[in-house]
Amino acid sequence: MTSSRPERTPQxxxxxxxxxxxxxxxxxxxxxxxxxxxxxxxxxDPENAEHFWINPFGxxxxxxxxxxxxxxxxxxxxxxxxxxxxxxxxxxxxxxxAARPDVVAAAHTHSTYGRAWSTLGRRLxxxxxxxxxxxxxxxxxxxxxxxxxxxxxxxxxxxxxxSGKAVILRNHGLLTVGGSxxxxxWWFITMERSCQVQLLAEAAGTPVxxxxxxxxxxxxxxxxxxxxxxxxxxxxxxxxxxxxxxxxEERPVGPxxxxx
Numbered sequence: 001m002t003s004s005r006p007e008r009t010p011q012x013x014x015x016x017x018x019x020x021x022x023x024x025x026x027x028x029x030x031x032x033x034x035x036x037x038x039x040x041x042x043x044x045d046p047e048n049a050e051h052f053w054i055n056p057f058g059x060x061x062x063x064x065x066x067x068x069x070x071x072x073x074x075x076x077x078x079x080x081x082x083x084x085x086x087x088x089x090x091x092x093x094x095x096x097x098a099a100r101p102d103v104v105a106a107a108h109t110h111s112t113y114g115r116a117w118s119t120l121g122r123r124l125x126x127x128x129x130x131x132x133x134x135x136x137x138x139x140x141x142x143x144x145x146x147x148x149x150x151x152x153x154x155x156x157x158x159x160x161x162x163s164g165k166a167v168i169l170r171n172h173g174l175l176t177v178g179g180s181x182x183x184x185x186w187w188f189i190t191m192e193r194s195c196q197v198q199l200l201a202e203a204a205g206t207p208v209x210x211x212x213x214x215x216x217x218x219x220x221x222x223x224x225x226x227x228x229x230x231x232x233x234x235x236x237x238x239x240x241x242x243x244x245x246x247x248x249e250e251r252p253v254g255p256x257x258x259x260x
Contacts, residue, residue: 013046017181018053022066022246023239024185025055028109029062031189039109040089043181044097050074052097056083065248095154096161096177103177105184114174117195121170124194126215127207131194133223135215138166165223166191183228
């Protein structure tokens, strides 16, 4: 059965992705996922598959507009937009996008509960319906060697991610991916909350796990791409109503606009 919605042109798809990328950054700011200049979300360009859009380095998530986003090539050169790119962000995201052609977007920030959970070096357990979205679909990267500044470390992270939707970077935080910006952003939001829930549950006692068969069946629904997009939809509608300036496509005039 064919969809009644007309297919978007590459230009329309680019704007669609950039709008949701800017919205995801605003949502992450609202949820407290930002930490100084750290953190990044990327979206693959629909025409140049080796290029991706990323938030400018040193700009608060809550200030990013569509026009502030940067287009970066496979070598890390900014080919569209004004500003710099977080070196660690490029080292990680470039390798994830290169290893996973199916991935449109990737998200990584230094969120509080994700960082706390990452210190345990464990996968999340299927304790709740929401956590089941990651059942048998995420890994742990236990090779922490400091700030990720080279492509080899990025390659190792991408290898550990494998075909999954997320990887827990030990002593670092969470990384999620998706076939759309909406998916990657929602997986990060719900994974962060699942980390919080498990930390609370284990502090209170001994949590009861959901059995493998039920967890697997629940994952088929809660972890599906459609569910990721569906859960992001009301968040997107809310943030653009509350902060419509995020959709502005006008670029800032020179780097001096943002404090270095």
